[in-house]
Amino acid sequence: MPNNRFEEIIRREVSAREVENVQDLITVIGTATRESTNIIRDGERKRPYWWNMKIESQREKCLQLRRQITRANVRNTPGNEEITALQKQYNKSCK
Structure with a gap:
């Protein structure tokens, strides 16, 4: 049983496709990394209520x-x- 989101995605991707070479493995790891990490947004932060x-x-x-x-x-x-x-x-x- 996978203990975190990254492992879960790796297992899902490996079982869903045939990983035959290093490039396939790199693709699987990249997919798992993108899906399991938090996205940092560069949007404008909301100003405090007292800012004018x-x-x-x-x-x-x-x-x-x-x-x-x-x-x-x-x-x-x-x-x-x-x-x-x-x-x-x-x-x-x-x-």
Whole structure:
């Protein structure tokens, strides 16, 4: 008696067709794997009830500022006025 879904499918597929070579066995194992594993969906997740467009736009703004700070740090030396201004703006907007 098979103890899990994978073994059950392997037994069913092997008994249903003649497995004469390695390619047939690979096909049976592939079928069993696809049928016995959970499918992970890439669909959009449902937002929490408290999420709104204001939060979304603020989040986008914070991400944009953080990316600008990162790029400015790579291009310039730390302590630059541009970086300091961006960091102040970032800290203010993400509160």
